[in-house]
Amino acid sequence: MRYIILGFLALVSSIVYAQKVQVLDKNTGKSVNDVTIFNDDYTISLTSDDTGFVNVSQFKENEIIVFSHLSYAVKRIKKSQLKRQKFIVYLTKESEQLDEIVLSLFKKDAKAKRIAEQVAVLSAKDIQKVSPQTSADLLATIPGIKVQKSQFGGGSPVIRGMESNRVLLVVDGVRMNNAIYRKGHLQNSITVTPNMLDKTEVVFGPSSVIYGSDALGGVIHYYTKTPKLSEEGEVRSQLFSRFSTVNHEITTNVSAELRFSNWASFTSISYSDFGDLKAGKSRNHGFEDWGKVFYYSENVNGNYAANPTQNSDPNLLRNTGYNQTDVLQKFYIPLSKKTDLKVNLQYSTSSDIPRFDRLAELTDITDTSSLKFAEWNYGPQSRFLASSQLLFNPNKNWIENGAITLAYQNIKESRIQRKFNSLDRSYREEAVDVFSINGDFSVPLTQDKTRNLSYGFEFSYNDVTSNSYGKTLNIVNSEINGFSNDFKVQSRYPDGGSSYMSSAAYLDYRQDLGRKSTLNSGIRFTKTHLEANWIDQTFIQLPNTNLVADNSAVTATLGYVYRPNINWQITSVLSSGFRSPNIDDVGRVREKSGNVTVPNILVAPEFAYNAEIGIQKYFNDRKFKIGGNFYYTLLDNYIQRDFVFNADGSKKQVEFDGEFGNAVSNQNKETAYIWGYTLNYLGKLSNQWNTSGFITYTKGRTYDTEEPMSSIPPLFGQFQINYKKEKIELGADFRFNSKKDIADFNITEGIDNHDLTPVVNANATEDVDKFYGSPSWMTLGLNGTYTVNDTFSVQARLDNIFDEHYLEFASGVAAPGRNLSVAFTANF
Secondary structure: OHHHHHHHHHHHHHHHHHOEEEEEEOOOOOEOOOOEEEEOOOOOEEEOOOOOEEEOOOOOOOOEEEEEOOOOOOEEEEHHHOHHHOOEEEEOOOOOOHHHOEEOOOOOOEEHHHOOOOEEEEEHHHHHHHOOOOHHHHHOOOOOEEEEOOOOOOOEEEEOOEEHHHEEEEEOOEEOOOOOOOOOOOOHHHHOOHHHEEEEEEEEOOOHHHHOOOOOOEEEEEEEOOOOOOOOOEEEEEEEEEEEOOOOEEEEEEEEEEEOOOOEEEEEEEEEEEOOEEEOOEOOOOOOOOOOOOEEOOOOOOOOOOOOEEOOOOOEEOOOOEEEEEEEEEEEEEEEOOEEEEEEEEEEEEOOEEOHHHHOOEOOOOOOOOEOEEEEEEOOOEEEEEEEEEEEOOOOOOOOEEEEEEEEEEEEEEEEEEEOOOOEEEEEEEEEEEEEEEEEEEEEOOOOOOEEEEEEEEEEEEEEEEEEEEEEEEEEOOEEEEEEEEEOOOOOOOOOOEEEEEEEEEEEEEEEEEOOEEEEEEEEEEEEEEEEEOOOOOOOOOOOOEEEEEEEEEEEEEEEEEOOOOOEEEEEEEEEEEEOOOHHHHHOOEEEOOEEEOOOOOOOOEEEEEEEEEEEEEEOOOOEEEEEEEEEEEEEOOEEEEEOEOOOOOEOEEEEOOEEEEEEEEEEOOEEEEEEEEEEEEEEOOOOEEEEEEEEEEEEEEOOOOOEOOOOOOOEEEEEEEEEEOOEEEEEEEEEEOOEEHHHOOOOOOOOOHHHOOEOOOOOOOHHHHEOEEOOEEEEEEEEEEEOOOOEEEEEEEEOOOOEOOOOOOOOOOOEOOEEEEEEEEEO
């Protein structure tokens, strides 16, 4: 009898213990304490302990249990379902309600309904659905963002008419922008592969208060995947593989996640091999030969060809293929209950990337065989990041939580050029070492967290080295047999070395003025210090070979969110931003289309003053919304590339790689404006159907010279509809771009690549009469995913169904033609 009683007590004890539920953070796997647990009648109310546990034995089996915490979305679950979840409840900082999305862009998690700025978020699920070949292709799907490409191995995002060094790229809290981010087009956005991303957040408009210099158009923040903790100890792995027909792309990604109670690790390796791109055949724009490649250079992979080679398929864009490898290693280590450590290692490298638009450049636009360059490649582009981030939650009066991020980056890039009818090959190599430390802290000023203060500091130091040299090829029996001579080459940046240092401090204050409104405000002080030293004066002579420049600025923002009722939200923002000249602004030397950019050591900062209004209207129990954001930005002292003149008023001529061209330089002008809007909608039509769409319009002109601003895309947009039921997901998307007249191109800078638009009058003396501008286009695509089981899923996309030929605005390479991609994912 004694054993029976003991057994019965043990059984009762195990049942009671089995009803202890642990509440965990879905993003980290850490326990969440002080969670309120109650039923709908409020007859039972409990709180999770310091380890996240709570005993739910008081609740009935068919009763709904509500888990509520101020920092998380509310979770409702039937008690009978807890056993299937192993008595673990995950709380997330996202919910299905459109206004409950939590953003990290402002360095402090905040719900979207409290933020006045226009923002956009792509979750891991969104990224998987889009299945982009590169992160540049991913950005092109975000409402309001246009992406330019000079070669397939690139992608330069444009936000509100701002591009390159006027848009700030950030990865895991670390600035990617460095001292040689240029004005024009960049390819750095592709060095973070989409397969490693957990989410991507974008804030539109000047964001210099939180992020400092460069964020005139906005901020793009990549968040890579982070491992989670587990009390049980788990090993999870994933295999992803995709094939695309349009360029015979093969991408393979393998990842492994180790989850333990006191540490976690995530490892990801991705390799992509892209062949030459096939452009669309259907030329509804009416220009039959525009964009076709009739001749190309075979001087790749060590080959030598004295003359251009005729292309057997003009729609096949030779010299667009490349490959890229990306590696991510992350460690997550909880040092104590209130302190965590994240260690982040990233490495990206590529093969040589052919610069397609330069390899297609003609010396005579009427002769398709008159290629100028036999070789024009970006050398292997590499990016290395090592960072450690200390997260702590002391819950003190002056700091509730904070993060200190220490990072080192090494960026290497190079350019290799040789012209036809010449054996002289030039090399220009750059390396940038970036050291940075960020401190970001926040504290609620009231217990209900309706008033929040964030503050922080940032320090970064860029060390730039620039090397250049020339080699003359030795040709034996039509093959390269080493080199016969060395010669001098003008370096791209100061050959004596250069540095760029930035230090800043900021304050950000957010307060709910009541249940219906929120006030956002912030102020930042930034100081920059630049040094550059030129040694070789063979080609470019400067009045001063040693430059020291100090600049500083105070920027501020004021935002207001008004919610008159549950279905309306109105926002307004007044903000300022600035961009301090970097090494590229003051010291770059390069040639394009007969113009040679030369250093200008007198360039000063440019400023932006922005006003915007946003309106959102919700329908159908907040499952559907329409909205619009309207803005006006005034640029003061803006930087634009323009001609350099001699004392007699004639254009100055300088030598570059054996030829003379017009000297141009970055120069401060007076004022310019950019205004525009994005209209969008998003929501559920039913439990199975959802839809989204947007239209973006931008216009920009200079007040002083009355010419169009560069990088202003024409009207563009996208509409999607999706269906999901059980294991099947289906979708369709429609994308369009309107025409941009040649009169709306900025001819002076050349950034808009007006000379790559269709030729309508080759004999015209003025470019505005010679070229057509950017033709309009539209495409249709389909996609589908089938989830076989919890382990396997298959995805297919058919893009550009009608095989349209088109170029994105200002691009030097055509967009992909009809493309079928098939992807396979396995989770173990």
